[in-house]
Amino acid sequence: MISDLNKLDIKDISDVDYCIIGSGPAGITLALELERAGKNILLMEAGDVQWTKESTDCYKGVNSGDQYFDLAFTRxxxxxxxxxxxTGWCRNLDESDFSSGKISGVNWPISKKDLDPYLQKSCEILEVDSNFANESLSTEFGVEAQQFNFSPPVRFGQKYKNRIEKSNSIHLILNANLTDLIYDNTRVYEAMFHSYTGNNFISKAKTFVLATGGIENSRLLLWFNKKNQIKLIDDRSPLGKYWMEHPHFYIGKAFLDRRWENAYLGLDAATRRSLGILNAGIRIEGLGDEGATALIKDIMCVAPDLGKKIGNLFEKNLVCAAEIRGAWEQVPNIDSAIQISENQFDSFGIPRPLLNWKKTSFDIETISKTLQQINAWVLFENMGRFKFNNWLLTEGPFPDSIETGGHHHLGGTRMGTNISDGVVDINLKVFNKENFYILGSSVFPTGGHANPTLTILQLAMRLSSHLLQR
Ligand SMILES: Cc1cc2nc3c(=O)[nH]c(=O)nc-3n(C[C@H](O)[C@H](O)[C@H](O)COP(=O)(O)OP(=O)(O)OC[C@H]3O[C@@H](n4cnc5c(N)ncnc54)[C@H](O)[C@@H]3O)c2cc1C
Incomplete structure (x- = not known):
């Protein structure tokens, strides 16, 4: 069933098993899993079935740290x-992403094995192949071709609207903005929602799940913590902290053997460990004829013989010219954080988010050493030449760029083993609350370098299994 809080003043609904707040991939996947088990679910969505100005306005925020996207565009x-x-890029996290060995404090309290049982089903929802095995290209240099699969991309609202409309167990309420939670030291009892037209709704449920995305989860919790007498999230927990992205930057140019055009290359876990770096991938983006000609001209100016040689190989279609793009894992950093504004508020009086995204010199080291290692392999095999962008050679600063990240909002309510290193436990339950869970990439303690949505779906299914076993 679907209702619209803008139009109806819906009466309080009690006796609901689950109230899921947010109808993105996380919230919808969880709702569908719980529906199969015959549970009653309220799925609360702040927006309509399509984009609206009034809802998007609530997503405006301030970037107070490193250069980042407009917060109303990046979600x-x-x-x-x-x-x-x-865009639909999919890949699951590597085993090594859960425990990155050498770098202290960088690990998940669960392992890849805990998520594997949910891989196949998550891939079916995203309409992608579930084989993500990398191809080893050199054991000596530890270089591998990384496998990404591509969702059409699935638009969850379009895909599941009819099904939810006909469902007897899922009640989706649109234009319902979470504005407060009623709780004590152990449980959450009610969630309060407001529409854009002044209607209110209170949800009483046995269990509440917050799934409002990788910035909003932190923002809302920070606000509830500030406005209410009792802390919803314990002060010792790193709420809003360790916020991460996957930095995306152009890092160089290359002439390479044709077969690597558009490949995605990275390093195996053992090589990364020995170099003391995190996970990364570099994409060889073919520049086409025009780009190649310009690059050959550049080389001719400084090294005419080499330029001629490459020109010949290019004419024979043996090499490609490419721009090299890196996308990689950041080291979790307590100072990279979401905070809330003191003086800017949305139309419901909730402080706007301040995103203080911070990259560190370690983040440059990860991508620089990855490219150096792949370069060493390319030179050894005589398969081409890389030109590194200057900021990599000088180890910073990061350049201005239109695209600085992947729109992957990671951390802020990280999973931990205890109240002082996490906001949620291994089952995504908020520490010290019996019936309150957080779902989405905000729970990632580390980011790996895979795009996060597939992992979010695996976490949603694992959460469903946990809730049904309780
Ligand atoms: C341009 C772009 C390209 C991307 N490409 C990829 C890609 O190729 N691969 C990949 O894996 N990921 C990609 N992503 C990231 C991907 O979209 C997210 O990982 C995914 O959507 C997160 O799902 P979610 O359900 O956790 O959060 P969201 O999808 O953000 O959903 C959160 C939901 O909560 C609702 N909500 C928010 N506040 C409230 C409130 N107060 N009350 C009630 N409801 C509320 C929102 O309206 C929304 O429906 C991309 C993102 C962007 C912007």
């Missing part, structure tokens, strides 16, 4: 969430 606030905008 979508309507039914289906940011899947209305995503």
């Amino acid at each position: 979508q606030r309507f039914f289906g969430g940011t899947s209305n905008h995503w």
Whole structure:
């Protein structure tokens, strides 16, 4: 069933098993899993079935740290969430992403094995192949071709609207903005929602799940903590902290053997460990004839013989010219954080988010050493030449760029083993609350370098299994 809080003053609904707040890939996947078990679910969505100005306005915020996207563009606030905008790149996290060895404090309290049982089903929802095995290209240099699969991309709102409309167990309420939670030291009892037209709704449920995305989860919790007498999230927990992205930057140019055009290359876990770096991938983006000609001209100016040689190989279609793009894992940093504004508020009086994204010199080291290692392999095999962008050679600063990240909002309510190193436990339950859970990439303690949505779906299914076993 679907209702619209803008139009109806819906009476309080009690006796609901689950109240899921947010209808992006996380919230919808969880709702569908719980529906199969015959549970009653309220799925609360702040936006409409399509984009609206009034909802998007609530997503405005301030970037107070490193250069980042407009916060109202990097996420979508309507039914289906940011899947209305995503590109569909899919890959699961590597085993090593859960425990990155050498770098202290960088690990998940669960392992890849805990998520594997949910891989196949998550891939079916995203309509992608579930084989993500990398191809080893050199054991000596530890270079591998990384496997990404591509969702059409699935738009969750479009895909599941009819099904939810006909469902007897899922009640989706649109234009319902979470504005407060009623709780004590152990439980959450009620969630309060407001529409844009002044209607209110109170949800009483046995269990509440917050799935409002990788910035909003922190923002809302920070606000509830500030406005209410009792802390919803314990002060010792790193709420809003360790916020991460996957930095995306152009890092160089290359002439390479044709077969690597558009490949995605990276290093195996053992090589990364020995170099003391985190996970990364470099994409060889073919520049086409025009780009190649310009690059050959550049080389001719400084090394005419080499330029001629490359020109010949290019004419024979043996090499490609490429721009090299890196996308990689950041080291979790307590100072990279979401905070809330003191003087800017949305139309419901909730402080706007301040995103203080911070990259460190370690983040440059990860991508620089990855490219150096792949370069060493290319030179050894005589398969081409890389030209590194200057900021990599000088180890910073990061250049100005239109695209600085992947729109992957990671951390802020990280999973931990205890109240002082996490906001949620291994089952995504908020420490010290019996019936309150957080779902989405905000729970990632580390980011790996895979795009996050597939992992979010695996976490949603694992959460469903946990809730049904309770
Ligand atoms: C341009 C772009 C490209 C991307 N490409 C990829 C890609 O190729 N691969 C990949 O894996 N990921 C990609 N992503 C990221 C991907 O979209 C997210 O990982 C995914 O959508 C997160 O799902 P979610 O359900 O956790 O959050 P969201 O999809 O953000 O959903 C959150 C939901 O909560 C609702 N909500 C927010 N506040 C409230 C409130 N107060 N009350 C009630 N409801 C509320 C929102 O309206 C929304 O529906 C991309 C993102 C962008 C912007």
